[in-house]
Amino acid sequence: MSPDLNDPSRRRRSPTMDFLWEQLRREAEQALEIEAILAPLFVATILQQRCFEHAVLYRIAARLANETHQAGMLFGVFCSVLDADPTLGEAFRADILAIIERDPACHRVIEPLLYFKGFHAIQSHRIAYWLWNNRRTELALSLQHLSSQIFQTDIRRRASVMAFFSTTRLAQLPALPRWSRA
Numbered sequence: 001m002s003p004d005l006n007d008p009s010r011r012r013r014s015p016t017m018d019f020l021w022e023q024l025r026r027e028a029e030q031a032l033e034i035e036a037i038l039a040p041l042f043v044a045t046i047l048q049q050r051c052f053e054h055a056v057l058y059r060i061a062a063r064l065a066n067e068t069h070q071a072g073m074l075f076g077v078f079c080s081v082l083d084a085d086p087t088l089g090e091a092f093r094a095d096i097l098a099i100i101e102r103d104p105a106c107h108r109v110i111e112p113l114l115y116f117k118g119f120h121a122i123q124s125h126r127i128a129y130w131l132w133n134n135r136r137t138e139l140a141l142s143l144q145h146l147s148s149q150i151f152q153t154d155i156r157r158r159a160s161v162m163a164f165f166s167t168t169r170l171a172q173l174p175a176l177p178r179w180s181r182a
Contacts, residue, residue: 020093020109021052027110045114053082053089059113060120060127064146077139081130088126095119121151 028046032039045062049055057078065071082088099112099119106112112119124147131140 018052020096021055024052024055024109024113027108031110041114046110053092054079056092056113056123057082060123063120064124064143064150066146069142069146077131078127081127084134085130088130091126092123095122117151121147124151 061074
């Protein structure tokens, strides 16, 4: 039985039909105008990527890269994981939207994607969890170790964050009030 190509979790979005991706690109272009000194960050992470998911994966790979884990290698592995399980992209989107909705200090899509280590840690965990469940344990352990060092977080490697942050579950959660900071 072939997968249902009309299923939104399996469908690749066209950049022209993807409002979150368009918003992120607009914010990157605006940020580039304001802070040209950060051009390499905005261009490589967002403006040169082909979709929202690749921007997330590129940023995480760049943050985790070191002398033994090159960014390009990590990005390639992360893209292969996304290709094998497109629902990860939906989880990235649900998490970004939840942050924007619930964090009073966050006003733009670009902020968590570029700067929030909690967002990066959760997405790294999602990838490591997929690798672990698909018998790529050495890479999963290595990724979990890197993530723990870089992001200063330690998520149990077999803990699933998928169910809580999925778009279906997200729609069922009550809206949290934005607390004003006086």
